[in-house]
Amino acid sequence: MKTIQSMSYKPESIKGGYTDRILRLDVSSYAVSIQELPPEFKEKYIGGRGYALKLIWDETTKDTRYDSPENVLVMAGGPLCCEPRFPGAGKFIIGTISPLTDTFIDSNIGGHFSSLLKLCGFDALAISGISEKEVVLIVDGDKGTLEIAEAPPYGETVDGGALSYGEALMREFNGGASDENVALVTTGIGALHARFGIVNSLFYDKRRERVRSKQAGRGGTGTVMRREGVRAVIVRSSSERIGANHPIDDAGVKQAGSSLKKVVSQMDRQQLRLSNWGTPVLIEYMDKYHLLPVNNYQYGSHSDARAIFADVFLNRYFEKKLPDGCYFGCNLACAKSGENVTLQHGSRAGARVGVDGPEYETAGAVTCMGIFDPQFIMEFNWYCDEYGLDTISMGVSASFLMECAQRGYLTKEDTGYELKWGDVEAAHRLIEETAFGRGIGRVCGDGVHRAKKWVAERHAARTGEPIETILDELEKFAMETKGLEFSMYISKESLAQQGGYGFALKGPQHDEAWLIFIDQVHKEIPTFEAKAQALKWFPMIRTWFNAVGLCKLPWIDVRHPEAAKTDNPAQNQPTLAYYIQYLNATVGSKKSLQDVLKDSERLHLLQKLINLRNGKGTRKSDRIPLRAMGPAFINEYESRAEYYSDWLKERLNGAELPADAKERHDLLIKLRQEAFEKLCDTVYKEKGFTPDAIPLPETIAKFGLLDEKVKSLLAAYGVMEK
Numbered sequence: 175m176k177t178i179q180s181m182s183y184k185p186e187s188i189k190g191g192y193t194d195r196i197l198r199l200d201v202s203s204y205a206v207s208i209q210e211l212p213p214e215f216k217e218k219y220i221g222g223r224g225y226a227l228k229l230i231w232d233e234t235t236k237d238t239r240y241d242s243p244e245n246v247l248v249m250a251g252g253p254l255c256c257e258p259r260f261p262g263a264g265k266f267i268i269g270t271i272s273p274l275t276d277t278f279i280d281s282n283i284g285g286h287f288s289s290l291l292k293l294c295g296f297d298a299l300a301i302s303g304i305s306e307k308e309v310v311l312i313v314d315g316d317k318g319t320l321e322i323a324e325a326p327p328y329g330e331t332v333d334g335g336a337l338s339y340g341e342a343l344m345r346e347f348n349g350g351a352s353d354e355n356v357a358l359v360t361t362g363i364g365a366l367h368a369r370f371g372i373v374n375s376l377f378y379d380k381r382r383e384r385v386r387s388k389q390a391g392r393g394g395t396g397t398v399m400r401r402e403g404v405r406a407v408i409v410r411s412s413s414e415r416i417g418a419n420h421p422i423d424d425a426g427v428k429q430a431g432s433s434l435k436k437v438v439s440q441m442d443r444q445q446l447r448l449s450n451w452g453t454p455v456l457i458e459y460m461d462k463y464h465l466l467p468v469n470n471y472q473y474g475s476h477s478d479a480r481a482i483f484a485d486v487f488l489n490r491y492f493e494k495k496l497p498d499g500c501y502f503g504c505n506l507a508c509a510k511s512g513e514n515v516t517l518q519h520g521s522r523a524g525a526r527v528g529v530d531g532p533e534y535e536t537a538g539a540v541t542c543m544g545i546f547d548p549q550f551i552m553e554f555n556w557y558c559d560e561y562g563l564d565t566i567s568m569g570v571s572a573s574f575l576m577e578c579a580q581r582g583y584l585t586k587e588d589t590g591y592e593l594k595w596g597d598v599e600a601a602h603r604l605i606e607e608t609a610f611g612r613g614i615g616r617v618c619g620d621g622v623h624r625a626k627k628w629v630a631e632r633h634a635a636r637t638g639e640p641i642e643t644i645l646d647e648l649e650k651f652a653m654e655t656k657g658l659e660f661s662m663y664i665s666k667e668s669l670a671q672q673g674g675y676g677f678a679l680k681g682p683q684h685d686e687a688w689l690i691f692i693d694q695v696h697k698e699i700p701t702f703e704a705k706a707q708a709l710k711w712f713p714m715i716r717t718w719f720n721a722v723g724l725c726k727l728p729w730i731d732v733r734h735p736e737a738a739k740t741d742n743p744a745q746n747q748p749t750l751a752y753y754i755q756y757l758n759a760t761v762g763s764k765k766s767l768q769d770v771l772k773d774s775e776r777l778h779l780l781q782k783l784i785n786l787r788n789g790k791g792t793r794k795s796d797r798i799p800l801r802a803m804g805p806a807f808i809n810e811y812e813s814r815a816e817y818y819s820d821w822l823k824e825r826l827n828g829a830e831l832p833a834d835a836k837e838r839h840d841l842l843i844k845l846r847q848e849a850f851e852k853l854c855d856t857v858y859k860e861k862g863f864t865p866d867a868i869p870l871p872e873t874i875a876k877f878g879l880l881d882e883k884v885k886s887l888l889a890a891y892g893v894m895e896k
Contacts, residue, residue, distance in 0.1 A: 175310060175323035175345070179204045185295030185315045185411075191253025191419045191760045192216055196225070197296040197320070199311055201403050202243055202303030206245040206311075206320045211288070211297070218878070220721040221252030223280050224777045225275065225298045226269025230278055231780060233302070233478055236787045240273035240369075240394065241306050241401045249359065249407075250286030250298035251759050255723025256418050260431035260756050261438055262725030264289060264501020268359075272680075273369035274567070274621050277655035277788040279393030279680050284500030284509065285375030285386075286357040290315070293411035293418060305403025310343065314357075315411035325405035335362025335560040336374035336396075336610075341385045346599055347408055348629040352378040352385060360406035361396040362562025368619030370567035370659075371396030374559060381496050386511060387530050388500050390872075391564040393658060399564075415502065418762055426759025434728060434752045435505050442506060442732050451484035452498070452510035453534040458483045458692030463694050465664045465815070467542045469595050470573035471653055471801050472810050474664045478546035482537055486548050491515060492527070506728050515552050519602040522560075538662025539569025543576060544595030552816060561609035570659035571618045572604050577651055583633045583644070589614045590603055622654040656681040656775055656790050663690045665680070665802050670705040673853050676796040677709060679781045685720070686713045688730065692744040699744065702849075706856045711745065712749070715748060717774040719824040722757065729753065776877040778868055782878070786868065787887055793854060793867040804846040811839040818842055868893050 186193040194216065195210040219228045226248035233246050251266040272279035291299060294315030301311075308325035308716045328342045340360040348356050357377045365371025373390040390396070410769040442449050457479065460466040464474030488494065491512035499507040532555045540551045558565045572593075575763055578584040579593045586592055590613050593600055607615025617628050630644040653660040658681025665671040671694075674687030684690070690707055692698045699705050700739030719726045734748035747767070754767055765773075775804075785791035805811040812835060822831055822842060832838050858865060862873030873895045874880045890892045 175326055177321055178309065179206060181206055181320050182318055183295070183320055183491075184318060185293075187295075188256075188418060189294060189418070189420050190422050190762050192221075193292065193295050195296050195298050196229075196298045196300055197313065199301045199304035199404075200303040200321070200467060201301065201309060201322075204305070204309075204322050206322065208296075209300075212319075216253070216297075220718075220773055220775065220777065221297060222267045222723055223252050223269060223717060223720040223781075224282055225250040226267060227278065227777055227780045228782065229232050230269065230271065230464065231784055234271060234579045236789070238271055238864060239276060240271050240398050241304075242271075244302060245271045245398060247395065247398050247404075248298055249288070249291070250829075251292060252721055253408035253419070253468040254756060256289040256292050256415060257431070257760075258416055258501070259428055259503060259505055261504045261728045262501070263503065263723065265719075265723050265725050267720050268373055268395040269397045270393075270395055271788075272657070272798030274394050274396045274623065274659075275681055275790060277656070277786045277790045280720065281373075281390035281392040281395050283373065283390035283683060284388040284725065285408075286354070286501065287375045287409060288359050288723060289415060289418075289501070290355070290397040290409040291409050293413045293415070294409055299407065300403055301399070301404055303402065307405050310405055310407045311407045313345070313407070313718065315409070315413065326369050331452065331655065333379070336360045336372075336562045337362075337365065337376070337385075337387060337560045340374060340376040340387070343376070343406055343408065344385060347410075347579055351647065352755060353410075354378050354380060354789070355412045356408065356410045358406050358408040359399075361400045362560060362609070364558075364563040364609040364619070364629075365396040367616070368563055368608055369394045369397055369624075370398060370564040370619070371562050371623050372559075372564050373862075374455045374562065380526065382493075382511065382513065384528050386510070386528070387559055389559060389564075389567060392685070393680065394564075399874075401852055421760040422762030423759035426755060429753045430759060431503075434541050434749065436481045436642050437734055437749060437752075438506050438728055438732050439761065441735060442858075446731055448506055448508040448727065448731060451488060452492075452508045454482075454484040454487050454510070454532060454537055456534040457537055459691075459695055460534075460663065464667065465690060465694060467538050467660075467662050467664055469544045470542055470570070470577045470651060470809075471660070471664050471666075472577075472651075473813055474666070476541065476546060478830035479541070481546045482541070482551060487512070487532070488804050490548060491552060495640075499669040503812055504728075508727060512552055515556070515558065517553055518549060519553055519598065520606060522557075527556055529556045530559065536565040536569075537661050538563045541602050542569045542573040542662070545601060547598060550598050550601070552782050554601070557605050557609075560732050561605070563605070563609060566606065566661055567621055567659045568608065568618075569627060570653050571608075571622050572601060574622045574652055575604075575614065575618060575629075578629050578648070583648065583847075584757055585636075588632050603872070621650050622659055623657040626652050653799055654682070654755075654803065655798050656795050658682060660802065661685075665690065665798075666804050668693045669702070669849055669853060670699055670708055671710045671851055672798060673705065673713075673857060675802060676850070676854075677713070677857060679778070679785055682798065682802075686716055688712075688716075696744065697768040702853075702856075706853060706860060708744070709857045710860045711771075714771045714774040715745075715750070715779060718770055721774065721777060724753070772877070776879065779874060779879060780879055782869060783874075783884060783887060786891065791867065792891075793865070796854065796867055798850070803850055804843050805839065808836060808839055811835065811842070864893060866891075
């Protein structure tokens with residue numbers, strides 16, 4: 175690699191989980207600098223999502239777009255990442271202005287990168303500017319050097335993607351060897367052509383003797399990184415990881431980690447068994463409870479779903495003898511991998527590869543296209559990772575186009591070939607075209623929000639129908655809100671999850687409010703009031719996980735045996751007590767759960783302010799497609815006609831149902847829409863917002879955010895005087 179810029183530095187030691195340093199890279203001038211943070215910065219913004227929010231609030235404007243030079247791409251863990259003695263401590267976020275939503279997005283990701291970055295002396299990395307050539311940033315804590323180099327071409331791997339390129343880069347950097355003390359993030363060819371390009375986090379697994387990957391999939395973080403001209407970031411440190419956070423109370427950290435590991439080892443085997451099955455275990459639950467997104471969320475279950483249940487992947491693809499996990503010390507170990515999978519389709523057919531996954535979301539994205547083939551799920555997983563495409567946005571965008579073809583809005587002339595449910599060959603072709611920006615793949619790569627307009631224009635030109643009329647119909651089944659595609663849970667029968675998707679500040683991603691399981695499976699929030707309260711509480715605690723650098727699964731998916739004895743079992747507060755103990759022991763604080771929720775609410779409000787500034791923060795932006803609230807078309811209604819009739823009878827207090835199925839469908843939709851609007855009113859009031867979803871000045875003031883900049887923003891929305 176040809177060096178462009180290089181400097182020496184002294185890695186700052188970690189104390190109480192922090193280094194109080196951010197590494198800054200401006201690729202327009204190839205300037206590398208170190209930003210020293212005042213002590214109060216971490217108190218107010220915590221880490222992870224909080225650091226990203228603060229930098230983007232300060233350094234971007236309402237006019238900043240994903241490809242603006244001033245846009246900032248932030249990679250940040252938090253005070254609690256890095257420690258193998260506590261489960262799930264390998265997480266970090268990548269935050270930026272999204273190519274899909276034009277506002278703040280962050281994506282949660284695992285691997286070793288953030289821990290090694292911290293060991294190199296930095297709490298976060300912030301990249302801005304646009305380089306004229308593709309570059310690699312090298313952060314070498316062992317040598318004490320920061321280097322910008324020209325990105326090597328590696329021949330054909332440039333046309334491949336993140337996995338091939340990253341592995342070649344790791345070998346070159348490390349003298350031909352792979353090493354657990356080296357990690358990197360990189361992007362693929364899809365990030366050059368699609369708005370939902372991902373960042374891959376690569377690390378060496380010595381038990382498997384290969385490089386593995388995790389992904390920051392949502393919102394186009396990889397597209398931003400590639401647009402900046404950054405092909406990869408490499409970090410290296412051989413420092414000891416156990417105790418590396420230099421906690422204030424080491425014994426407290428050890429005790430908290432031991433307690434949580436004990437609960438995980440005892441209870442996971444009695445509950446979801448994620449350590450055996452991984453997240454594909456959710457496929458069976460989603461199918462059973464009509465929550466699986468079949469054919470673009472039209473149907474919640476399918477007779478062929480058994481072909482992709484978790485045991486199929488375990489018996490056919492996963493290596494049972496090897497423990498899994500995306501970071502040291504996590505005994506939940508749910509990050510499953512397939513070894514020596516022979517690809518049967520696409521440009522790399524015949525190759526034997528390792529597949530990191532699938533996660534449930536990836537499998538759900540494939541059922542969204544009407545496909546129930548486990549081999550295709552593995553290949554879809556690998557190709558999307560290799561090319562650098564988000565499996566969720568890829569699946570939902572492809573499914574939208576398939577339904578447009580089903581309903582006559584697209585023809586074969588528009589697409590170049592038939593797009594239909596269950597067609598593996600067509601799906602493979604669409605992945606390739608999306609990754610390389612060819613044919614209908616150019617439309618697919620722009621995401622559902624922008625594809626709607628393209629489809630409407632094509633159909634209007636052919637039929638003469640008004641574009642607005644066509645858009646009204648397309649919006650019924652265009653599964654996006656705020657520009658982001660829905661994650662893989664049908665919310666038709668869950669008012670709580672409808673709110674979770676609608677109110678999610680980044681767009682309909684379960685990361686902020688995964689309420690579908692406690693609502694539809696456990697049925698723990700049966701009343702309207704309970705759902706509204708959950709929509710205030712759960713986003714706060716989940717925001718905290720993204721700020722401190724921890725995985726949520728040991729909390730949300732492994733129920734503590736004492737949780738059932740509490741007033742609200744779904745909150746799993748006995749386990750949360752271990753997290754609070756870990757926080758206090760690490761940073762030396764004396765925070766309660768309420769203190770943590772208050773810290774999170776500050777970050778949540780800051781993100782809300784960015785949305786308002788960027789035009790995505792009002793009630794209008796929280797509205798969801800008709801299909802997210804109920805059956806958008808009569809075929810969906812009739813597929814569960816008896817269920818919907820019973821649902822209507824319960825709410826009509828003995829009144830006679832309309833005889834006509836269409837009238838019953840119309841009545842159901844009316845009631846569902848009214849319920850959602852009532853939910854908006856209730857939750858906004860609970861959060862201290864106006865009926866138009868704008869925070870009241872007194873709400874902002876409680877968290878120390880009401881400065882002149884915020885006052886001006888609220889005044890523009892008529893909430894306070896200028």
